[in-house]
Amino acid sequence: MKLELHVWRQSGQFEKGYFEKHVLDDLDEHMSVPEMLDHLNTKIIKSTGSPIAFESDCREGICGQCGFVINGDIHGPINGTTTCQIHLRSFDDGQTLFIEPFRAKAFPIKKDLVIDRSAFDRIIQAGGYIGVNTGQASEANTILINHELAEKAFDAAACIGCGACVAVCKNASAMLFTSAKVNHLSMLPQGELEASQRVTNMVNQMDEEGFGSCTYTGECEKICPQGISITNIVDLNRRWFWK
Amino acid sequence: MLNSRIPEGPLEEKWKKYKANAQLINPANRRNYKIIVVGTGLAGASSAASLAELGFNVEVFTFHDSARRAHSVAAQGGVNAAKDYKNDGDSVWRMFYDTLKGGDFRAREANVYRLAECSMSLIDQAVAQGVPFAREYSGYLSNRSFGGVQVSRTFYARGQTGQQLLLGAYQSLMRQNDGNNLKLHTRHEMLDVITINGEAKGVTVRNLDNGEIVSHSCDALILASGGYGKIYYLSTLAMNCNATAIWRAHRKGAFMAAPSWTQFHPTSLPQLGGYQSKLTLMSESLRNDGRIWVPLSPNDQRPPNEIPEEERDYYLERRYPSFGNLAPRDISSRAAKERIDAGCGVGPMGNAVYLDFKDAIKRDGEKIIEQRYGNLFGMYQKITGTDAYKEPMMIAPAAHFSMGGLWVDYRLMSNLSGLFVLGEANFSDHGANRLGANSLLQACVDGYFIAPSTIMDYLAEKSPVKSPKMDEWDSAVIKSKSEVIDRLQNLLTIKGNTTAEEFHKELGQILYKKCGLSRNKISMQSAKNDLLILQKRFYEELLIPGSTNEINFELEKAARVEDYLEMSILIVEDALQREESCGAHFREEHQTDEGEALRNDEEFKYVSVWEFKGNNSYELHKEHLDFKFAELKNRSYK
Ligand SMILES: Cc1cc2nc3c(=O)[nH]c(=O)nc-3n(C[C@H](O)[C@H](O)[C@H](O)COP(=O)(O)OP(=O)(O)OC[C@H]3O[C@@H](n4cnc5c(N)ncnc54)[C@H](O)[C@@H]3O)c2cc1C
């Protein structure tokens, strides 16, 4: 299989970036996108070039480490699928691909396709937890949680922190990410007490990091690899209002 | 030389007694003690958060860009606890016994018992953190059963239990990360342990974003760096999982226990081509309804649906009529390999077996099967492009879990004083084979409940921080830093023509073939030879682009492969030395007429513990295992 690649190269955060062209004609349709980049990098290294810096770890869609923009699509051409789970059979033989990093003010580019998503960690640090110390917990079955609520909490908790929601949003808003964590914890009885403080602190941190505001375009929900629902944002706004 | 420090007394009193006698440190004084934690998986994050809550001064390092990405995130199935919520006869004793037996009686009784004993508190802790475990309609926690046991003691959060437990631990960690009690350094890789007078006193790390090499001192060091199954290259582990932290500690004197005990998971997706970088795990739960088979005769090229019933070999049902398709992992994996080696393997590389849902669909209807496994069938389709409702899945065994690791005593401290090893990085509870859903538990129990007690006990005897005299520390730092810098520089200057990844692939192939699911003396002797040649070539032909003072993934990989190569030689040594079959360690010379593992308790009722002697040579120490409470039995699943 043959593909013409134009891959984003940028040597540092403040350097100018550009697309670099590579033509590969010995690809296998069952390769994943990171495997294709491994293959390309081996060639580059052997011809004493500088390999493309990119990150991916689990390669099964759960760690949230990977994520590129491919021909304008966040993560790639299949909605709800991380880049590491996109295989070349999703492309046509001979197709041209433009591969670039997720772009957002709050996610500075470190090198080539590698971005800095530590802003997400700082949002969690601001309040994305339940304040329980080790040893304080009561017997687990003293807290009853009905099946639907447990499932709903799971749906919100499933976020992998990849940042696709920010990358796809024209405002580069982190509302889907933030609201999912706010709701996961605040809808559970264990997390209710800290709910108002949590939403305040997390939203303030989100603003401080330079993410944009949400205008409900709904793009985030469409591409989220874990299918996190935009109703989380509605719930967050309600909590913010009543806090 | 090896003192396992097991407290005296009856099994059920040991941990209580330890805790009751453990020394404490005055809360106001705790902040004077600095503890370094390497790793933010379940073991690292939970210990770091718990120690910071106690008031210790904690500094944490991970090579990941966020603590949330540690490979604990990928665990699917669940976590065990002896809550006996099902009233099905479970108890701490039963869980202890299942784990000990599952590990083929090659673990320490006292540790295993403590794991079971602390399992209940872990579920309480996780629920309090907001981990959304599955619930019954009544609101109570739900359980399911997992391979190798007859009770339902597994708690789960859909197919993402590891992720949810990790997020709970990660959130607790971030809550402490205010720079006051706890400081987290992401994208920092530990490359050396600093020892002074035989005690672990610090680490040297590389900042992966700019290449800066810095040393940090501590009063106690925790390594929670995870498993090293990625040494086989193709594995269910993440691309960056590695042995560097434990291997570097090993080189500084920490003993390595049973390094060759690696679990191969029977239901991974097979390798389809040479480009492949990783094997994705399919949940073992599929074996509840899927039937495993291969064509009866070798080299049968027909598509699966064209092979008539009488020309199929349901080899697990044939060999293990009572457990059938649910036989334990090591046994299922080995049985698959046996058929594949006989030429009956399927798929483009002849390296897989079928997992067929045809009969289950006929019996229960497609709808029920979809309800049970819809997401897994979807995942299978996503990865392979095949519809498993119409055609059987193809699965194959894959390197998955490291039972071996740094040797630790009952306190989880290695023979190097002050060095604690938690989670998959240590050798402690799983013996020669790990039971499903026990390792998330072990990583959590080590970190939340054991290390906080034992580390405080250890530190209480020490005066804080300034204990290394400053000049001693300074010279140790100069030495460690220059060793690290020279090592990286030397790798960079080789300038050959083979990438680190290419070496890693070759290494994996040798190990799979000659020291994998089953091993024999002749193949391992030839493996040793191959590995020494590969290692030699590595130092002559390695090619790394770029420099040390920038983001350089190739340099990171090469340093890890260098450690893997060295470790692989010890792995083979370890497997050669053990002239018996036990758990995941199957020596072809030691089997029954029916092809089952033959354990040799007379001669091998000990753990092999290795001391690094430099230059690919090692000295063997033995920790003899006493079974005072449980009766040694043969593991039979016939
Ligand atoms: C696909 C898969 C499925 C699994 N499913 C289950 C299951 O269902 N149930 C179960 O009980 N177990 C399961 N396991 C096993 C279980 O997930 C692991 O044993 C456990 O999570 C290990 O946790 P850990 O904290 O020891 O290590 P990890 O979570 O791997 O964390 C290691 C940490 O160490 C850091 N690190 C490593 N080296 C260095 C270094 N040199 N410098 C700095 N940082 C370093 C990493 O960045 C990371 O933060 C599964 C494993 C896999 C691979």
Ligand code: FES
């Ligand atoms: S590499 Fe983990 S989600 Fe893609």
